[in-house]
Amino acid sequence: VRLEQVELRVLHIPLVSPFTTSFGTETVREVIVVRADTADGVSGWGEIVTQHMPSYSSEYTHGAWDVARRWLAPALLACDAIAPEEVAGALEHVVGHRMAKAGLELAVLDAALRTEGRSFASYLGAVRETVPSGVSVGIQADPEALVETVRGYLDEGYVRIKIKIRPGRDIDDTAAVRAAFPDIPLQVDANSAYTLADADLLARLDRFGLLLIEQPLQEDDIVDHAALAQQLRTPICLDESITSAKAARDALALGSTTVINVKAGRVGGYLEAVRIADLCEAAGVPVWCGGMLETGVGRAANAALAALPAFTLPGDVSASDRFYARDIVTEPAVLEDGHVRVPTGPGLGVEIDRDALDAFTVESLTLRR
Ligand code: OSB
Ligand code: MG
Numbered sequence: 001v002r003l004e005q006v007e008l009r010v011l012h013i014p015l016v017s018p019f020t021t022s023f024g025t026e027t028v029r030e031v032i033v034v035r036a037d038t039a040d041g042v043s044g045w046g047e048i049v050t051q052h053m054p055s056y057s058s059e060y061t062h063g064a065w066d067v068a069r070r071w072l073a074p075a076l077l078a079c080d081a082i083a084p085e086e087v088a089g090a091l092e093h094v095v096g097h098r099m100a101k102a103g104l105e106l107a108v109l110d111a112a113l114r115t116e117g118r119s120f121a122s123y124l125g126a127v128r129e130t131v132p133s134g135v136s137v138g139i140q141a142d143p144e145a146l147v148e149t150v151r152g153y154l155d156e157g158y159v160r161i162k163i164k165i166r167p168g169r170d171i172d173d174t175a176a177v178r179a180a181f182p183d184i185p186l187q188v189d190a191n192s193a194y195t196l197a198d199a200d201l202l203a204r205l206d207r208f209g210l211l212l213i214e215q216p217l218q219e220d221d222i223v224d225h226a227a228l229a230q231q232l233r234t235p236i237c238l239d240e241s242i243t244s245a246k247a248a249r250d251a252l253a254l255g256s257t258t259v260i261n262v263k264a265g266r267v268g269g270y271l272e273a274v275r276i277a278d279l280c281e282a283a284g285v286p287v288w289c290g291g292m293l294e295t296g297v298g299r300a301a302n303a304a305l306a307a308l309p310a311f312t313l314p315g316d317v318s319a320s321d322r323f324y325a326r327d328i329v330t331e332p333a334v335l336e337d338g339h340v341r342v343p344t345g346p347g348l349g350v351e352i353d354r355d356a357l358d359a360f361t362v363e364s365l366t367l368r369r
Contacts, residue, residue, distance in 0.1 A: 001112050002039040002081040005368045006073040006104070009033045010061060011360040013295065016325055020138040022166035022193035023055035029293050029323065030061050032068070032100075033357065036076075036107035044111025045352060047301075048103030049265035049292035056191065056292075057099070057219070057240065057266065064100040065363075072097070072104050073367045084109040088269060098243060098268035105269040106301060106348075114347035120300070121342045121349070124274060126307035130339035132314035134160035135322055136189065136291065139169050143176035150177055153322075159338040160185040160314040162214070166193045171204050178208045185314070189214035192240055196224040199231045211313070212237040212259050219243075225256035235259050239290055243267060245275040252283060259313065262305070263290040265298075270305060277310035289315030296320055296329030299340075300348040303333065307342045328357045 013029045020026075032048035048068065054060040071094050076082060079090055087105040094101070113120055135158040140146040150161050163177060165188045174188055187210050194202060194216045202216055212235040217224050219240040229236050237259035242248050244267055251257045260280055264273040280287045289306035292298070299320060306315045317340050320332030329350040333340045343349025 001042070001108065001115060003036055003077055003079070003108070003369065004039050005037045005366055006077060006107070007035040007037070007364065007366045008065065008068055008073070009357070009361045010065060010363040011295070011328070011357070012362050013324055013328075013360045015323055016321065018138070019293065019323070021164045021189075022191040024053070026051070031295060032061060032064060032103060033295065033297060033328065034068075034103045034107040036104070036111045038111050038115065040115060042111050042115050044107045044109065044114060044347060045297045046103040046105070046107030046110060047295055047298040048100050049294060049298060050099045051292075059097060059099045064097065064103075067094065067097045068100045068104065069365055069367060072100055076104060076108070077367060077369045082108065084112050085271065088271065099265040102265045102267070102269040105271065106264070106298070109270065110347040117346045119304070119344050119349055120347055121304035121307055121344065124270065124304055124308060126304050126342055127309050128307040128342060130336070130341050131303055131306040131311070131317055132159045133318050133335055133338055133340045134158060134162060134314040134316055135318045136162045136316045137164065139164050139166065139173070143173050146173055147176050147180045150181065154181065154184065157335050157338040158318065160187070160211070162187045162189055162316065164188075165190050167198070170201070174205060174208050174210070185211055187211040187214065187237075189239070190216045192218045196221070196228055199228055202228065203232055206233040210234045214261060215239040215241065222251055222254055222256045225251070226254045229255055229258070237261055239263070240266070242276065245272055245279060248276045248279060252285060258285065260285060260287045261290040262287050263292060264301065264305065265292055270301060273305055274308065277308055281310035286312045288313035289317055291316035291318070293323050295324075296327040296332050296350050297348060299333050300329070300343045300350045303340050303342045326356055328353055328360065
């Protein structure tokens, strides 16, 4: 496609309930939405999934905003015409900033596929019409409140529960959920909150029959994760550490991870995410689609990604109303029998609700060719 302009918006979208992880509590989702307008008059949409603070990763919204406006969007606008598969190469001279790159690549993908009349799911190679929906549950006031929150999601039909843990809120929280629901598929996410010195504590999670423990140690602890894996029966699943297909290959070679959480933003885009899924599929390593509290734009893209054959575990692809009372798309993802439908329309297959988009916009900028 030939890009005429790129619009960036910072949105503030209220969450239906506070979301607490080992990093802290969020009550508003601050996110960047990207619109890429082509010379043919087609608009493609993308989402930069950074958060307000650089706590999950070193990227954060206003850092992404700056690099997108100063370096990334101008590089794409300088191209005569660009195919989605060429975006990563056109942005390669900028080191890092993978979430920002992913959001721009997604907008170009959506624009190109809408132009062709082809769905993102079909382009990626999706083989399922719906995907099983797991839910990520934040840290609650106490274990009893956690059990009631989990019960609510189970009643809604979610097929897999993930609870956030942190030092001091790990064994008892997990024990309470497991005691209340002995048979549910359950996993925990530490978001980098421990060190290898906590191995004995983490081994106490083994008794709960968890599907996996997500990212117990820090992003660069590849060797320590391998050492920890030797001390746990619970499978380790890396999230933060898997920043690219290369990182995935290294972590698998070292035995640091036996399951991978694939997030397109974290790895620089959906095309790199597919490369990770492909390498895991070839190695017989299970993968699942993670989430970053996406709006309807990123959520539609995640549903398509999760519909690839490599995705053998339920992902954090929940219904829009798990986070938002109002979304920025006209048909937000809903839960049907524990599953979310994979959109089939051209591009991402969702239409933007312009009133909602405007209502949540706190800052916007248009860059022209
Ligand atoms: O670690 O998976 C994570 C949200 C923000 C940042 C990191 C994570 C998460 C989640 C929520 O767990 C996943 C979702 O979007 O449902
Ligand atoms: Mg995680």
